[in-house]
Amino acid sequence: MDTNEHIQIPTMADMMAKGEEPEVLFWVGCAGSFDDRYKRVTKAFVKILNKVGIQFAVLGQEESCTGDPARRAGNEFLFQMQAASNIEVLNGYHIKKIVTACPHCFNTLKNEYPELGGNYEVIHHSTFLQQLINEGKVGVEGGGAFKGKKITYHDSCYLGRANNIYEAPRQVLAALDADLVEMKRCRTKGFCCGAGGAQMFKDAEPGKKEVNIDRTEEALSTGAKTIAVACPFCMTMMSDGVKNKEKESEVQVKDLAELIAEHEKL
Amino acid sequence: MANIISQVVFLIILAITTFFLVKRINSIRRNIALGRPADRSDHKDERWKTMLLVAFGQKKMFKRMVPAILHLCVYIGFLVINLEVLEFVLDGLFGTHRLFAPALGAFYTIPINIFEFLAVAVIVACVIFLWRRNVIHIKRFHAKELTAWPKTDANIILITEIVLMLAILTMNATDQVLQDRPGTHYGDTGTLVFSATLIPLFEHMSTGTLIWIERSAWWFHIIGILAFAVYVTYSKHLHIFMAFPNTYYSKLEPKGKMDNMPAVTREVQLMLGGAADDGDSNEEVDRFGAKDVNDLAWTDLMGAYACTECGRCTAECPANQTGKKLSPRKIMMDTRDRVEEAGAAVAKGEKPFEDGKVLLDNFISREEINACTTCQACVEACPININPLAIILQLRRYVAMEEAQSPAAWNAMFSNVENNFAPWKFPPADRFNWADELKEEEEKSKS
Incomplete structure (x- = not known):
C-alpha cells in the first residue's frame, strides 16, 4: 500500500472487484460514521492502519447499525432485522476478521451474531492497537507528546464487565510513556458513563444527578489532563461532563486511537 | 421412662420439622418451575468449578474485605457447627448424652473446642453485623426497599444466630460444672475453653437447677435450629442453600451477550423470505x-x-x-x-x-x-x-x-x-462521508 502519497480507505466492494481480500474489516459503527467527534477517532484509526500497512477495508455505505441500541431498549425484532441484513452483507464478502472502535458493536458482532449465523473473529481496537504495539509496529519510540503526563482511563462497560477487557486499553496507554492514574472505581468496579443500554438515545430518568457528571467529577479528581476512553458513547458522555464542569480548555477527552495517532505524529 | 418420653417428644418435633421443610421445599421448587424453560445443562465441569469458587469458596465476597471476613466466620461456623447438630439429633433420638464422646475419648474435646471457638466467632460477627445494620449508616442497608419486613427479617436472623450460639455455650458451661458434681452422669469432656469462662455464673447453683439449665439449653438449641431451618425457607436467608444451585446454573457466556429469542429469529427469517430452519419451531x-x-x-x-x-x-x-x-x-x-x-x-x-x-x-x-x-x-x-x-x-x-x-x-x-440504518437521523448516503473528509484533510496538510 502506498502510504506516503494518499491515504487508502478501500471498501469491500472495491476489494471484491479487484479480487482481493483484506486481512481485516474495519467496522466503523454509526458514531464513527456520523458523530463529528467520533469521526475523528475513525480517521485517527484509519491513519494508523495506513501507517502500519495493514490490508483493511470498510463497508462504506453498506454498513448499518448492528442493532445494539434497539436490542437493549427491548426491540428484538428490529435488532434481528438489522443483524440479518448485516450478516448477509458480511457473509457475502466472506468476512473472517473484524476490528471496531465501538465496544457496543464489538459486543454485538462478537457475542450475539454467531447465534444468528454470523461467525467472525471480532476484536476491539484497543486489543488491535495493543497487538500492533506488541509487534513493534507503533508506540516503539519513547518520549512523545504524552511522556510523563497524567492520563486516566475510563473503563467502557461493554469492554470491561461485559467482555473482560481491562488490560489491553491500559497497555496501549503504557506505550505512550504516560503516567496512568486510576480512578477509585476502575476495572470491574468501573462506573458507567451513563449512556449504555440505549440511554444515549433518551433523557435520563428523574434523579439527583446525571451519571456522566458523577463520573466526570471522579475523573477530574485524579488531576489527569487527559481522560482516555475507548467507546463513542463514553466519549460523548465524558466530553459533555467536562464541558459541564467548564474544564474543556484544560482537560481533554481522547480515544486510544487518537492518542496513538498523536504519539506517532500522524 | 422420662428418657423415653423425651425421645418420643424429640422424634415428634423432628417429624413435624421435616414435614414442614419438605412441604416448603416442594412449593419453592414448584414456584421456580412457573418460569420458562432455559437450558443450563451444558459445560458441567465449568459449572461445578463456578459453584466451588463462588458459592463454596466465597470468591466474590472478598471484593469487600471487612464484611467478607465477618461473613466467613458465620459461614464456616454454619458448616462446622452442623456436625455438632448431628450429635444433637442422634442424642435426641437415642436418648443418649454426647453420643460421640465415649467413642472419641480424649479426642472429643478438640472438635468441641473448635465448635466453641466458632460459636464465639459467629456471635462476634453477628453483633458487628447488627451494629453495621442498625447503628452506623451503611447506605446499602438503608434503601427504601429495606424497611419493614426485610429489615426485621435481617435482624431476626442475626439475633437468632447469636441466641443459638449462646445456648451452646451455656449448655457446655453447665455440663462442665455438672461433671464435677457427685451423683450425676455427665461424662468428662475435657476443658472447653470458651464456655469455661462462663462457669463462675453457674458454679454456685444447685445440681438440680444446673441439670435443668443444661437440658433447657440443649432443647432450646436443637428446637431453635430446627425452627430456624423452617424459617430460613421463608426468609432472605435462604441464600445459604440457594447460593449453590444459583451459581451452578449461572450464565457462563460473556456478560454482554443477551439471550437470543429464537421465536423472533424464525419470524425474521420468514419475513425475509428464507425458510425457518430452527429445530424447535413448534414451540408456541x-x-x-x-x-x-x-x-x-x-x-x-x-x-x-x-x-x-x-x-x-x-x-x-x-x-x-x-x-x-x-x-x-x-x-x-x-x-x-x-x-x-x-x-x-x-x-x-x-x-x-x-x-x-x-x-x-x-x-x-x-x-x-x-x-x-x-x-x-x-x-x-x-x-x-x-x-x-x-x-x-x-x-x-x-x-x-x-x-x-x-x-x-x-x-x-x-x-x-x-x-x-443508524440510531440517529442522518441520511444513510452520508455514512461514508468521513472518508472523503479525511482524504481532503490529508491533502490540505500536505500542501
Missing part, C-alpha cells in the same frame, strides 16, 4: 418478553429465591447511585414477592396469574427499568451470580414488542434504525 410463543414472573426464565426465579438482599448490586448501580428509582436488589425482591403470590394461589388450588396483578407496573415500575444502563455492575457485584439485568431486559422487551410503549425517544431511535 404466547408473549414476547416478560410482563409477569411466568414469562421469566426459571433461572431468574431461582435467583429471586437466592437473593439475600445484601444490596451490593444496588450499591454499584450507576442509576441508583445518582438518585434514580432503579434498584437491582428491589427487582429481585419484587420478583420473589410476585412468585410467592403466584405460588400461594397454586397452593389454594386457584389458577395463578389471574389476580389482576402483574410484575410490571404492580411491582416494578417502568421508570425503574428505563433507568438501566445495562452496565453489568449489578451482575458483577452479586456474590452469588444473580442476574437482575436479565429480568430488566425481559420487561423492556415486553414493553417494546407487545405494547409498543417504549419511551418516545426510544421509539424515535427505533424508527431511525429502521429507516436510516
Whole structure:
C-alpha cells in the first residue's frame, strides 16, 4: 500500500472487484460514521492502519447499525432485522476478521451474531492497537507528546464487565510513556458513563444527578489532563461532563486511537 | 421412662420439622418451575468449578474485605457447627448424652473446642453485623426497599444466630460444672475453653437447677435450629442453600451477550423470505418478553429465591447511585414477592396469574427499568451470580414488542434504525462521508 502519497480507505466492494481480500474489516459503527467527534477517532484509526500497512477495508455505505441500541431498549425484532441484513452483507464478502472502535458493536458482532449465523473473529481496537504495539509496529519510540503526563482511563462497560477487557486499553496507554492514574472505581468496579443500554438515545430518568457528571467529577479528581476512553458513547458522555464542569480548555477527552495517532505524529 | 418420653417428644418435633421443610421445599421448587424453560445443562465441569469458587469458596465476597471476613466466620461456623447438630439429633433420638464422646475419648474435646471457638466467632460477627445494620449508616442497608419486613427479617436472623450460639455455650458451661458434681452422669469432656469462662455464673447453683439449665439449653438449641431451618425457607436467608444451585446454573457466556429469542429469529427469517430452519419451531410463543414472573426464565426465579438482599448490586448501580428509582436488589425482591403470590394461589388450588396483578407496573415500575444502563455492575457485584439485568431486559422487551410503549425517544431511535440504518437521523448516503473528509484533510496538510 502506498502510504506516503494518499491515504487508502478501500471498501469491500472495491476489494471484491479487484479480487482481493483484506486481512481485516474495519467496522466503523454509526458514531464513527456520523458523530463529528467520533469521526475523528475513525480517521485517527484509519491513519494508523495506513501507517502500519495493514490490508483493511470498510463497508462504506453498506454498513448499518448492528442493532445494539434497539436490542437493549427491548426491540428484538428490529435488532434481528438489522443483524440479518448485516450478516448477509458480511457473509457475502466472506468476512473472517473484524476490528471496531465501538465496544457496543464489538459486543454485538462478537457475542450475539454467531447465534444468528454470523461467525467472525471480532476484536476491539484497543486489543488491535495493543497487538500492533506488541509487534513493534507503533508506540516503539519513547518520549512523545504524552511522556510523563497524567492520563486516566475510563473503563467502557461493554469492554470491561461485559467482555473482560481491562488490560489491553491500559497497555496501549503504557506505550505512550504516560503516567496512568486510576480512578477509585476502575476495572470491574468501573462506573458507567451513563449512556449504555440505549440511554444515549433518551433523557435520563428523574434523579439527583446525571451519571456522566458523577463520573466526570471522579475523573477530574485524579488531576489527569487527559481522560482516555475507548467507546463513542463514553466519549460523548465524558466530553459533555467536562464541558459541564467548564474544564474543556484544560482537560481533554481522547480515544486510544487518537492518542496513538498523536504519539506517532500522524 | 422420662428418657423415653423425651425421645418420643424429640422424634415428634423432628417429624413435624421435616414435614414442614419438605412441604416448603416442594412449593419453592414448584414456584421456580412457573418460569420458562432455559437450558443450563451444558459445560458441567465449568459449572461445578463456578459453584466451588463462588458459592463454596466465597470468591466474590472478598471484593469487600471487612464484611467478607465477618461473613466467613458465620459461614464456616454454619458448616462446622452442623456436625455438632448431628450429635444433637442422634442424642435426641437415642436418648443418649454426647453420643460421640465415649467413642472419641480424649479426642472429643478438640472438635468441641473448635465448635466453641466458632460459636464465639459467629456471635462476634453477628453483633458487628447488627451494629453495621442498625447503628452506623451503611447506605446499602438503608434503601427504601429495606424497611419493614426485610429489615426485621435481617435482624431476626442475626439475633437468632447469636441466641443459638449462646445456648451452646451455656449448655457446655453447665455440663462442665455438672461433671464435677457427685451423683450425676455427665461424662468428662475435657476443658472447653470458651464456655469455661462462663462457669463462675453457674458454679454456685444447685445440681438440680444446673441439670435443668443444661437440658433447657440443649432443647432450646436443637428446637431453635430446627425452627430456624423452617424459617430460613421463608426468609432472605435462604441464600445459604440457594447460593449453590444459583451459581451452578449461572450464565457462563460473556456478560454482554443477551439471550437470543429464537421465536423472533424464525419470524425474521420468514419475513425475509428464507425458510425457518430452527429445530424447535413448534414451540408456541404466547408473549414476547416478560410482563409477569411466568414469562421469566426459571433461572431468574431461582435467583429471586437466592437473593439475600445484601444490596451490593444496588450499591454499584450507576442509576441508583445518582438518585434514580432503579434498584437491582428491589427487582429481585419484587420478583420473589410476585412468585410467592403466584405460588400461594397454586397452593389454594386457584389458577395463578389471574389476580389482576402483574410484575410490571404492580411491582416494578417502568421508570425503574428505563433507568438501566445495562452496565453489568449489578451482575458483577452479586456474590452469588444473580442476574437482575436479565429480568430488566425481559420487561423492556415486553414493553417494546407487545405494547409498543417504549419511551418516545426510544421509539424515535427505533424508527431511525429502521429507516436510516443508524440510531440517529442522518441520511444513510452520508455514512461514508468521513472518508472523503479525511482524504481532503490529508491533502490540505500536505500542501
